[in-house]
Amino acid sequence: MELDAPSSRLSEREILKALAGLLLALFSAVSSTLIVTNAVPSIVTALGGSQAQYTWLVATSLLTMTVSIPLWGRLADQFDKRKVVQAALALFAAGSVAAGTSPTIEMLIGMRAVQGVAMGGLLATAQAIVAGIVPPRQGGRYGGYIATVMALGTLCGPLIGGAIVDTAWLGWRWCFFVVVPFAVVSLVILNRYLRVPWIRSEARVDYLGALLTTVTAMTPAVWVTFAGRAFPWVSWQSAACLAGTFVAGVLLYLAERRHPDPVVPLSLLRRRTTALAIAGSAAVGMVMFSSIVFISQYFQLARGYSPTEAGLLCMPMMVSTTLASLGSGHLITRFGRWKGFLVGGSAALAGGLAMLAVLGSGPPLWYVVASTVLVGLGIGVVMQNYVLAVQNGAPADRVGAASASVSFFRSLGGVMGMSVLGAIVTHAVSSAQGYGPAVRDAYAGATGTVFAVSAGLATISLLAALAIKAVPLRA
Incomplete structure (x- = not known):
């Protein structure tokens, strides 16, 4: 176990400065998950997408966020939390820019997956960082700030996305660009003010479990998306999807039984x-x-x-x-x-x-x-x-x-x-x-x-x- 901690706790003023950067990052992440909700019909029309791709524009980021959260949590235990959250912010900004410049619906879905991975990192490390810089007796108050900002992101995301799409001189691409300045400012604030006590954990990252969880969840999702259109419901393709789901599920069970820190x-x-x-x-x-x-x-x-x-x-x-x-x-x-x-x-x-x-x-x-x-x-x-x-x-x-x-x-x-x-x-x-x-x-x-x-x-x-x-x- 390795410890790298500041000699004293941060003052309340320093905590609030660091927390401002963290809350800005969380607002960007939470609002971006729903900012496309009202914009998706316009996006799909502009890029010539289908109803199936409509669904995947939302589901892809949700899936990668879900699967990546445990991995980011392990990384935050093993490395400096400030560096981990900064890496997540940089990835989020890059993914957002790439999503906004996507020329095709397929590339946009891929960049939404990148955004989801980054959002998983921001959500996974936020609570751990607060616990590291805030005295336990004050945890409830600062936790309330986080809950409030996440609620605001949930409320504002769809409305912001709809307003952007309806503004002729902006267009749907700004649904992705608009969060980038927030991420950059957050990155600067956290780099300047955030200092987190670091205790290296001996926990092992369950990469295989995360991979098998993704396959187990993705395979039936792909099946129900394409069955009945790309191939019949009763077909060898359907049988292959179901068999793949079963095999991945069994392998996941066996892997998680043996791993000391399973997903x-x-x-x-x-x-x-x-x-x-x-x-x-x-x-x-x-x-x-x-x-x-x-x-x-x-x-x-x-x-x-x-x-x-x-x-x-x-x-x-x-x-x-x-x-x-x-x-x-x-x-x-x-x-x-x-x-x-x-x-x-x-x-x-x-x-x-x-x-x-x-x-x-x-x-x-x-x-x-x-x-x-x-x-x-x-x-x-x-x-x-x-x-x-x-x-x-x-x-x-x-x-x-x-x-x-x-x-x-x-x-x-x-x-x-x-x-x-x-x-x-x-x-x-x-x-x-x-x-x-x-x-x-x-x-x-x-x-x-x-x-x-x-x-x-x-x-x-x-x-x-x-x-x-x-x-x-x-x-």
């Missing part, structure tokens, strides 16, 4: 609370990211709103998510009970998604917005409280790994949900051409089908929440 800690999955929380959180991930992407697509392609208007119409869902997350956290802290919130939030999520299943029949706008608010409330209540349930029941020396596992599978569920639900839309609208009423009706009906399936997936979260044993929070 997927199998020992934790044997605990009832952790297994149920992972199942519920993965179900929430499947519908959470898809809800944001497909409701924005519905507003633009089925109802004819501009990207900016679509962003404004999505704001009530984002606000309800933020308020529900903060409010439920306060109430759980006050009363020490969490299961009722998981059950109620899961029920609200499933109910709101079921209400959106009728989009194909042309419901009034107020009904659609009210349904998205209910979805947002459900997401806000359950998203972090599954992590809390696991933290409360995990052994003290395994809390970090257990928490990371729930977040990891939630993001992985998001990748799978985007792929499967995106394939539903792709197949439903493949016969519609042009921009007339028939196309709008096709998108409306397909989006309704997506939310009907999502309601069924959200039921998994409800069943998991009902099955989890209610254990009072530890003091």
